[in-house]
Amino acid sequence: MRLSRRAATASAFLVTTALALSGASAAVSAPRPKATDYVALGDSYSSGVGAGGYDSGSGSCKRSAKAYPALWAAAHKPASYHFTACSGARTGDVLANQLAPLNSGTDLVSITIGGNDAGFADTMTTCVLQGETACLNRVATARAYVRQTLPGKLDQVYDAIDGKAPAARVVVLGYPRFYKLGNCSVGLSEKSRAAINAAADDINAVTAKRAADHGFTFADVNKTFAGHEICSSAPWLHSVTLPVENSYHPTANGQSKGYLPVFGSAA
Structure with a gap:
């Protein structure tokens, strides 16, 4: 039972x-019993945008065989594995489109979510194209949203997961800081980079608190990504690149060396 x-x-x-x-x-x-029924939810950081190797059947969701959920499943061979994470997903998209595989037999759930609700893509576009003042203002707006509105959005998702899979171990993974500070001579200003990092810290703090209050495990990836941020000598995150949707997403190394070990320890 x-x-x-x-x-x-x-x-x-x-x-x-x-x-x-x-x-x-x-x-x-x-x-801890071995997880045998695994469901991977979330946004582009879970679907694997930026890592390549996309499943042709996943369309715009861009689910990658090099994403941490797929890598974990390949190594552990759970009895069932459902990969519903999707590029661009917000909390409402998880609720509407990703929860169907969850049930009372689900043992393990992973998720990254919240960045798109807070305006991740628009914030980075503003910072890259419109200069420091516009960047700082847009980041401030995003941080206010994270503090004031995102907690309730996360609660809705976490309540739904708990309701559908009450016995599952739920691992909520955070986002890495984007930049190594003090080491960039081109691109965004140091103030802009520091503000973006602070926004990542905000969303992780809010996510960790909401996860803990639901009895979920929060998995912080900043330790594994330390020394591998943008502007480091060996980044595991894309800077501005082509195709543009890869920008500011983990590389294949970011998934396999940044996310996978942290998830594996928490699963």
Whole structure:
């Protein structure tokens, strides 16, 4: 019999309390069952835009065999695997188009979401084309949205996941900081780059809090991406490039070395 996420947490608490009261000294931890039914949700950072190797049947969603969900599934061979992440997805798109594979038997769910709600693409376009003042203003607007509006949007998605897959381990992955500061002689100004990094920190902080409040695991990718930001000597993120939709997305290395190890540790 499967326990719901909240019931499992409560049971673990009761066991720990009973051990403490009885004077038991041995550490006890329930083994984590192997995930056999995996659903990968989210936006372009989960679908694998920028990594290449797209499934021809995924159309504009650009689902890549080099994306971290596909790499994890190839290595672990779950009994079922559904990859519904889609380029450009917002929270509303996840709710409308991505949740169908979830059910009471789902063991594992991954997701990146929120960047497009906050205006990721428009912000970067503004910063690249319109200069520092316009960039700082647009980033400030995005950060206000992240603080004021995004939490409720994330709650809607997380509530829906919990309702459809109450026994699943849900791993919510964050976004990397885009830039290594103090190391760029061309492109955006240092103030613009710092503001964009701060916006990424904001969205990660909000996402981590909402994930924790739902009993989900937040997986921070900034440690693996450290030293591999744009302007580093070995970036795992595309700068402005062609095709343009690859810009500011993880490369194949960003997926396999930046995202996959973090997801693998949390799954």
